[in-house]
Amino acid sequence: MPELPEVETIKESLQGMVGLTIDDIKVMKPEYIRSWENRPADYIGQRISAISRRGKFLIFETDTGRYMVAHLGMSGRVYLEPRGKELQKHVHIVFELDNELELWFQDARRFGGLWLVKDPRIMLKDMGIEPLSRNFNSRYLKPLLSNRRVAIKTLLLNQHLIGGIGNIYADEALYEAGIRPDRSAGSLEPGEVHRLVQAIKQVLRSGIDQRGTTLRDFQDGYKQKGEFQDYLKVYGRQDLPCPRCQQPVVRQVINGRSSHFCPSCQK
Numbered sequence: 001m002p003e004l005p006e007v008e009t010i011k012e013s014l015q016g017m018v019g020l021t022i023d024d025i026k027v028m029k030p031e032y033i034r035s036w037e038n039r040p041a042d043y044i045g046q047r048i049s050a051i052s053r054r055g056k057f058l059i060f061e062t063d064t065g066r067y068m069v070a071h072l073g074m075s076g077r078v079y080l081e082p083r084g085k086e087l088q089k090h091v092h093i094v095f096e097l098d099n100e101l102e103l104w105f106q107d108a109r110r111f112g113g114l115w116l117v118k119d120p121r122i123m124l125k126d127m128g129i130e131p132l133s134r135n136f137n138s139r140y141l142k143p144l145l146s147n148r149r150v151a152i153k154t155l156l157l158n159q160h161l162i163g164g165i166g167n168i169y170a171d172e173a174l175y176e177a178g179i180r181p182d183r184s185a186g187s188l189e190p191g192e193v194h195r196l197v198q199a200i201k202q203v204l205r206s207g208i209d210q211r212g213t214t215l216r217d218f219q220d221g222y223k224q225k226g227e228f229q230d231y232l233k234v235y236g237r238q239d240l241p242c243p244r245c246q247q248p249v250v251r252q253v254i255n256g257r258s259s260h261f262c263p264s265c266q267k
C-alpha cells in the first residue's frame with residue numbers, strides 16, 4: 001500500500017502538471033468518485049495550480065479553488081500517458097491535459113478513490129500530525145502514548161494520530177528504534193520515545209530519497225519504480241538474517257497486520 005514516501009514521490013513526479021489546463025475529464029467508473037461536492041465537468045477548463053500531499057492523500061488544486069483529493073488504497077496508481085493511448089484495464093478516471101498528456105487513475109482493487117471537494121481541510125480534518133513536520137517530536141508523541149495499552153505498532157498506523165505511516169515504514173522505524181512492535185504504547189520510556197521519533201523521520205526521509213518502496217505495484221507519475229525495497233531491514237524479510245545481529249527476522253500478526261522484527265535487537 002502506498003504510504004507517505006510513495007505518495008510524496010508521486011506528488012514530486014507530477015509537479016510538471018502545475019500550470020496545465022484540464023481539457024476534459026473521462027469517468028469510466030463513477031463509483032470511484034467518493035465525493036461529488038463538485039461535478040467532474042466543473043474541472044474542465046481549469047488550470048492546475050498546486051499538487052500537494054497530506055498523510056497518504058494526494059491533493060490537486062485548481063486556480064479557482066476546486067480540489068481533487070486522491071487516495072491510492074492498496075494498489076492504486078496515478079500516472080501520465082500520451083493522449084489517445086488505448087486505456088488499460090482498471091483505469092477509472094482520466095484527466096486530459098493541454099500538453100498532449102493524460103493523467104490516469106488506475107486501481108485494480110478499488111480500495112482507493114477520488115474526492116471532488118471544495119475544501120480538503122474539512123475532508124481531512126481528523127487526520128493526525130505530519131510526521132516529518134517540526135511539531136512531530138517527543139513532546140508531542142509522549143502524551144499520545146501514555147496509559148495506552150494498544151501495541152505501539154498499531155498506534156503508529158492510526159491515521160487520526162499520525163498521518164502517512166503504514167505497515168512497511170512502521171516496521172522499519174520500530175527496528176531502527178530497537179522497540180518490539182507488540183510493546184504496549186504506554187510502556188515506552190522517554191528515551192525510547194525520542195529514538196522512535198528520530199527513527200520515524202529517518203525511515204520516511206530515506207523512503208523519499210529512494211523514491212518509495214516497490215514490492216508489487218508502486219510507481220511514480222512516470223511509471224518509474226522506487227528503490228527503498230533494497231534497503232528494508234525487517235519488512236518482508238522473515239527468516240532472513242537481521243542486518244545487525246544475524247538472528248532470523250520474525251513475522252508476527254499484530255492486530256491483524258503482519259509485523260516483522262528482530263527478537264534480539266528489539267526490546
Ligand SMILES: [Zn+2]
Nearest residue numbers: 242245262265
Ligand atoms: Zn538483530
